[in-house]
Amino acid sequence: MAEEEERELTEEEQAAVERKAKRKRWLLLGLLAILxxxxxxxxxxxxxxxLGAEEATPVAGEEAPVEEVEPEPERAIYYPLKEKFVINYNVRGRQRFLQAEVNLMxxxxxxxxxIERHMPRIRNDLIMLFSGQEFEDLQTPEGRELLRQDAVRQVRQILEEETGEPGVEQVLFTSFVMQ
Known part of the structure; x- marks a missing residue:
């Protein structure tokens, strides 16, 4: 019986030694992964x-690249032409109307x-431009866009003649009603 107890102790001790060995292996693997x-x-x-230091320091004989800073474009200013434009058309014997609100950018x-100084001429020339259009052409998006482009050219031409600079970038229709 004494021998059996020694064997059991030896087996228990062996199991404890194996558990400690497994713990050591897992601990070593964890430390190795962290490392x-x-x-x-x-x-x-x-x-x-x-690499960052190499890009920052120029090579001997080379000048450092100069970053060009683009000036921030000025913000757009929208100037509404106070009164709406009302133009009448005679289409196949019927009276038709165009009412448009215009903003200048x-x-x-x-x-x-x-613009304020030359407003009478601007309004006159825009009325003449609008009234010279064919009513049917203005009913299409393409026709309205062509009218808008013609209005830009007209206003730029007036300002160019009077001030020496075109000044206006866009003519915008904020309302465009046809009856």
Whole structure:
């Protein structure tokens, strides 16, 4: 019986030794994984730092690249022409009307003063332009776009003649009603 107890103790001790060995293996594998991750991160950070330093320092004989900073474009200013344009058309013996609200878009405040100063001529020329159109043409999107482009040219031409600069970028229809 004494021998059997010794064998049982030996088997229990052996099981305990095996458990400790497994724990050590898992602990070593975990530490090894952590070490590999730390080495990988350190290498990556080091390489990025070195590459960043190389880009920042110019090579001997080379000038450092100069970054061109584009000036921020001025914000658009919208100037509504106060009164709506009302144009009448005679289409196949029937009276037809166009009512349009027009805004001018520009980026320089000085242009607003020039527009106000020359408003009678601008309104006159736009009325003449609108009334010279064919009513059927204005019913299509293409016809309205062509009219808008003609209006831009007309307003630019007036401002160019009077101030020396075209000033206006766009003529925008904010309302365009045809009856």
């Amino acid at each position: 590999l991750v730390a080495i990988s991160v350190g290498t990556t950070v080091g390489l990025l730092h070195m 520009f980026r320089d405040n000085d242009v607003a003063k020039a």
